Amino acid sequence: MTDHRSHQLKARRLGIDTHSEAAIFMHKNCPVCRSEGFSSLNRILVSARSRSIIATLYQIEGDMLACDEAGLSDSAWARLDLKDGDLVRARYAPTVESLAHVRGRVYGHALDQDALNQIIPDIVAGRYSPVEISAFITACAALPLSLAETAALTSAMVAAGERLHWNSAVVVDKHSVGGLPGNRTTPIIVAIMASLGFTMPKTSSRAITSPAGTADTMETLAPVELDSTAIRRVVEREGGCVVWGGAVNLSPADDVLIRVERALDIDSEGQMVASVLSKKIAAGATHLVLDMPVGPTAKVRSTDAAIALSRNLADTAALFGLKVRVLTGDGRQPIGRGMGPALEARDVLAVLKNDPHAPQDLRIRALELAGALLELSGRAPEGAGAGLAASALDDGRAWTKFQKICEAQGGMREPPRSRYRKVIEAVADGLVMQIDNRRIARLAKLAGAPFDKAAGAEMHVRLGDRVVRGTPLCTLHAETPGELAYALNYQDANPDIIRIAEQ
Numbered sequence: 001m002t003d004h005r006s007h008q009l010k011a012r013r014l015g016i017d018t019h020s021e022a023a024i025f026m027h028k029n030c031p032v033c034r035s036e037g038f039s040s041l042n043r044i045l046v047s048a049r050s051r052s053i054i055a056t057l058y059q060i061e062g063d064m065l066a067c068d069e070a071g072l073s074d075s076a077w078a079r080l081d082l083k084d085g086d087l088v089r090a091r092y093a094p095t096v097e098s099l100a101h102v103r104g105r106v107y108g109h110a111l112d113q114d115a116l117n118q119i120i121p122d123i124v125a126g127r128y129s130p131v132e133i134s135a136f137i138t139a140c141a142a143l144p145l146s147l148a149e150t151a152a153l154t155s156a157m158v159a160a161g162e163r164l165h166w167n168s169a170v171v172v173d174k175h176s177v178g179g180l181p182g183n184r185t186t187p188i189i190v191a192i193m194a195s196l197g198f199t200m201p202k203t204s205s206r207a208i209t210s211p212a213g214t215a216d217t218m219e220t221l222a223p224v225e226l227d228s229t230a231i232r233r234v235v236e237r238e239g240g241c242v243v244w245g246g247a248v249n250l251s252p253a254d255d256v257l258i259r260v261e262r263a264l265d266i267d268s269e270g271q272m273v274a275s276v277l278s279k280k281i282a283a284g285a286t287h288l289v290l291d292m293p294v295g296p297t298a299k300v301r302s303t304d305a306a307i308a309l310s311r312n313l314a315d316t317a318a319l320f321g322l323k324v325r326v327l328t329g330d331g332r333q334p335i336g337r338g339m340g341p342a343l344e345a346r347d348v349l350a351v352l353k354n355d356p357h358a359p360q361d362l363r364i365r366a367l368e369l370a371g372a373l374l375e376l377s378g379r380a381p382e383g384a385g386a387g388l389a390a391s392a393l394d395d396g397r398a399w400t401k402f403q404k405i406c407e408a409q410g411g412m413r414e415p416p417r418s419r420y421r422k423v424i425e426a427v428a429d430g431l432v433m434q435i436d437n438r439r440i441a442r443l444a445k446l447a448g449a450p451f452d453k454a455a456g457a458e459m460h461v462r463l464g465d466r467v468v469r470g471t472p473l474c475t476l477h478a479e480t481p482g483e484l485a486y487a488l489n490y491q492d493a494n495p496d497i498i499r500i501a502e503q
Contacts, residue, residue, distance in 0.1 A: 002261040006245065007035075007089055008070055008088065008089055008162070009032060009069055009070035009087065009088055009090065010066075010068055010069045010070070010084045010086075011028070011048065011069075011070055011072055011077075011080075011085075011086070011087065011088045011090075012065065012069050012070065012071050012072065013071075013072055013074070013077045013082070013084070014071040014072065014073065015074065015159050016071075016073045016074065016107075017073070017075075018073040018074070018075055018076075019075065019230050019259070019286065020075055020077060020126070020255070020256055021056065021057055021126075021130060021142045021192075021431055022046075022053050022054065022055035022056070022072075022073060022075050022076035022079060023056050023057075023058060023072070023073035023075070023076060023097075024044055024046055024055040024057050024058070024070055024071070024076060025057075025058050025060055025064075025065060025070070025072075025073075026038070026054070026057065026058075026059055026060070026065065026069075026070055026071070026090070027059070027060060027061070027065045027066065027067045027069070028059045028061055029040050029067050030060050030067050030068070030069065031068075032090055033059065033105050033477060035089060036060070036090070036092065038057055038090075038092075039057075039059065040057060040058055040059045041056060041057065041058075041127060041202050042056075042092065042322075043055075043056060043057075043092075043093040044056075044057045044090050044091070044092065044093055044095070045090070045091050045092065045093040046070070046076065046078075046080065046088050046089070046090050046229075047088065047089045047090075048080045048081075048082055048086055048087070048088045048089075048500055049086075050128065051078060051079070051080050051081060052080075053079050053080060053126055054093045054125075054126055054127050055072075055073075055076050055126075055313075055343070056129060057460070058501050059323065061289075062188070066079050066414060070088050070090065072088075074302050075398040076196040077227050079126070079428065081397075084356065085142050086088055093127075093295045095334045096127045096128065096132075097118065097262055097273075098115070098118035098119045098122045099128075099132060101115035101116075101118065101119055101144055102119065102132070102135055102136045102139060103135075105136075105139040105140065105143075106135065106138075106139045107229050107415060108143060109150060110146065110148075110250065111140075111145075111149050111152065112148075112152060112153075112191055112408075113152040113155065113156070114148075114155050115214065116152045116153050116155075116156040117156050117159065118351050119136065119156070120153070120156040120157055120159075120160045120253045121156075121160050122304060123253050123256055123257070124160045124161070124252050124253050124256070126257060126397060127312075129492075130260060131252055131255065133257065133260045134260055134264060135262060136264060137257060137260055137261055137268060137271065138264070138266065139488075140153075140268050140270060141267075141268035141271070144268070144269060144270055145167050145268070145269075145270025145271070146270075146476045147312070147315055147316065150270040150273050150274055150312065150314050150316050151319045151320075153270065153271065153274040153328075154273070154274040154277050154278050154281070154320070155320075157251045157253050157254060157274055157275075157278035157421050157479075158251060158278045158281050158282050158503075160251070160252060160253050160346055161193070161248075161250050161251050161252045161253075161283075162228060162248055162249045162250055162281055162282065162444075163282050163284065163401035164201060164231070164232075164248070164250070164282065164283050164284040165284055166235070166284050167340070169203070169286070169378050169382055170176070170198065170199070170285070170286055170287060170378075171199045171200070171268050171283075171284050171285050171286045172198050172199070172200050172285065172287045172288075172289075172373050172376075172377060173200065173201075173202065173280050173283060173287070173288045173289075174186060174189050174236060174288070174289075174291065174369055174373065175279075175280065175288065175290050175291070175310070176203070176275050176291040176293075177272075177276075177290065177291065177292045177293070177298065178210070178293075178294075178299050178330065179293060179297075179298035179299030179302060179437060179438075180211065180293040180295075180298055180299075180331050180334060180335055180439045181211060181334040181335075181339040181436060181437055181440060181444065182213070182334040182335050182336035182338055182339045182344055182347070182362070183291070183293065183333075183335040183336065183362075183365070184214065184335075184344040184345075184347060184348055184362070184461070185291065185333070185339075185362065185365055185366040185369055185437045186202060186204060186214045186242060186334060187214070187217070187218060187242050187352075187402065188348055188351055188352060188362075188363075188366040188370075188393075188398070189369055189370045189373070190202050190240040190241070190242050190391070190405070191352060191399070191402035191405065191415070192238075192366070192367075192370045192392045192393060192398045193240060193370060193373060193374075193399070193400040194238060194240030194401050194405065195239075195392045195397040195401035196237035196374070196379070196388070196392055197239065197396045198240070198373075198377070198379075199235060199240070200235075200239065200240040200241075201235045201240065201241055201283055202214075202229060202241060202242045202243070202283075202284050203243055203244070203250055204218065204224075204242060204243070204244065204245060205244075205245060205246075205255075205280065206244060206246065206450070207449075208258060208259065208262055208316040209239050209262055209441075210341055210445075210450075211339045211340045211341075211441055211444035211445050211449035211450055211457070212339070212341045212449055212450045212456070213411065213450065214242065214272075215242075215243070215244035215245070215262075216341040216415075216450040216453070217341045217342075217344045217348065218242045218243075218345075219244075219343050219350075219351075219453070220339065220341050220342045220413070220415040220416065220453050221412060221413060221415065222242075222405070222406035222409040222410055222411065222412055223300035223320075223410035223411070224242065224243045224244040224247075224409070225243070225247045225301045226241070226243045226244075226246055226247060226248075226409060226410075227248060228248050231243055231248060231365065231410070231432065233441055234405065234408040236413075237258055237408050238401065238404050238405045238408050239401070239410075240401075240405055241405060241409060242405070242409075243336055243409065245279060249281050249285055250279055250282040251275075251278040251279045253278075254278060254279060255274045256273060257275065258275060259322050264385055267299070269308070269309060269312060270312070272309070273309075273312050273313050273316050273475045274316075276290070276313065277313070277316055277320065277322065278297070279318055280322065281320055281322060285322065286321075286322065287322075287323045287324075287376050287377045288322055288325075288372065289321070289324075289325050289327060289369050289372045289373045289376060290310075290313060290316065290324060290327065290330065291327055291329065291330075291332030291365070291369055292306055292309070292310065292326055292327065292328045292500045293326050293329050293330065293335075294306045294329070294330070294331045295330065295331030295437065296332065297331075297332075297334075297437040297438050297439075298332075298437055299326075300331065302338075303328075304329050306326075306503075308314055309463060309491060310326040310328075311481070313326060325370055325372050325376045327368060327369060329365060329368075331348075331437070332434075332435070332437075332463060333435040333462060333463050334437060334459055335359075335365055336359045336362040336438065337359050337458050337459045337460070338456060338457075338458055338459075339440065339441060339444040339449065339456045339457045339458070339459070340444050340448075340449035340450065340453075340454070340455050340456015340457065340477065341380065341385070341415070341449065341450050341453045341454075341455075342415035342416050342417070342418075342454045343454075343455070343456045343457075343458055343477065345415040346392060346415055346489070347353070347359050347362055348362075349415075350362045351366065351393070352393070352399040352402050353399055354393065354394060354396070354399075361462075363393075366389075366455055367384055367386045367389045368395065369385070370385070370389035371384075371385030371386030371387070371388065371389045372385060373385070380444065383391075410459030410461050415451050415454070416454040416478035417454055418452075418454040418455060418478060418479060419454075419478070419479055419480075420478045420480070420481060420484045421475055421476065421477055421478075422474050422475065422476045422478075422484055422488060423472045423474075423476075424472070424473050424474050424475070424476065424491055424498075425469075425470050425471060425472055425473060426467040426468065426469055426470065426471040426473055426494070426500055427469060427500075428500055428502050429467065429468045429469055429500075429502065430463065430466070430467065430468060430470055430500040430501045430502040431464060431465070431466055431467075431500065431501050432461050432463055432464060432466075432473075432498060432499075432500060433461060433463070433499050433500065433501040434458075434463070434496075434499040435462075435497070435498050435499075436496075436499075438495055439497045440457060440459075440474070440497050440498070442490065443457055443487055443488075443494075443497060444456040444457040444476075445491055446483065446486045446487040446490050447476050447477060447483055447484060447486070447487040448483040452478070452479040452480075452483070452486035453479060454479060455477050455478050455479055455483065456476075456477050457474050457476055457477070458475045458477060459474050459476070460472045460473055460474055461473050461474075461498065467500060474500045476488065476491075
């Protein structure tokens with residue numbers, strides 16, 4: 001009888017963060033590698049007890065691993081639910097049949113519902129390598145998805161994860177297309193809508209390329225990693241929540257696809273539509289308002305692009321019975337003052353508390369979006385929604401409701417403050433003529449956001465402001481001198497992030 005123990009390796013956690021990608025490391029002289037004929041970047045089926053995953057193999061030399069050990073990345077370790085001393089088996093991964101559909105799309109063949117119902121679960125299960133996911137994304141971008149393909153992709157993404165259901169005929173939601181730093185309207189809108197008796201279970205993202213996602217900002221105010229049972233408890237008690245969507249597995253393919261899209265710097269309109277709508281449908285929304293900033297350094301850069309994207313979103317949403325309204329807005333500069341989790345949280349609190357020094361652009365945009373939701377849901381007549389939303393903000397109902405939501409999510413807390421700060425000043429007299437959204441977001445990230453919650457950048461000027469030499473333009477916030485220095489070096493190399501026209 002064959003002794004299968006000879007094909008097993010001792011599992012060892014290496015503490016390597018490969019994010020969602022599973023990775024396995026083996027010594028080049030590992031007997032399993034040699035007998036199976038493995039080489040680096042092979043896709044390997046790794047099994048332990050009743051669990052198995054597909055991982056990318058990396059081979060090493062030296063004494064980092066013994067020949068009878070298999071090193072696992074954090075992602076692989078967690079998905080296999082391993083413990084120290086466990087044994088794993090490794091063999092070549094079986095062929096992923098759904099890749100045939102991806103190859104067909106490369107050559108111009110449309111993807112139907114059956115094809116996408118195979119591709120998306122395979123992506124979620126980790127059966128696709130990053131290269132194979134890149135092929136899928138590129139195939140869907142080079143030849144744009146049709147309406148039927150976009151709807152099929154949306155449906156497949158919804159089906160691959162959890163779905164939330166609510167005992168309410170109207171469940172409202174809001175989403176921003178993105179690209180505008182500081183545009184943290186969501187917590188304000190949730191507080192307004194919940195205070196007016198609506199159900200708004202808001203699941204939000206963490207930052208991928210921005211200084212803060214809504215979940216990052218909200219996390220400085222209250223816990224956000226709630227499971228579906230906790231979310232239901234909060235929403236049934238207070239009407240709304242602001243939580244991290246990653247904890248409830250809604251449209252799990254979305255985060256995987258977005259991460260690769262960002263690395264490729266590819267924005268496929270069909271995939272963007274499916275990304276947005278799949279999350280909202282999975283969360284149980286019936287009425288959705290989309291915030292679409294338009295500007296030369298925003299994600300949507302022209303009026304024509306905004307019109308096309310809005311039409312695609314509305315047409316696809318209609319196929320799922322989801323009522324949608326798109327609000328375009330000025331995307332030429334950040335909204336609010338803060339860029340970074342705690343700084344944005346302070347803007348949100350200032351608006352909710354009706355602080356006279358609160359950023360008025362953030363208040364106005366939140367009221368416009370909440371007003372659109374009130375009109376879309378039939379609660380307010382056309383043109384009267386913003387006024388109704390303002391009444392809930394002005395009389396303190398929204399602030400009271402927000403505090404209750406925070407307490408229900410696990411307790412309200414004070415956002416942290418940065419240890420190191422540096423004011424960037426105008427070097428000449430003149431008018432503020434341009435603010436580059438992308439580069440100022442990069443500046444805030446180099447200062448440490450979003451990982452250091454108190455880090456980021458704080459704006460002091462807006463387009464059209466007149467300044468003199470020495471006027472504060474923005475303040476950098478950091479938790480370490482090194483990160484502050486990184487940001488200042490970037491500012492020195494890009495002095496026109498905030499462009500002043502001399503007078």
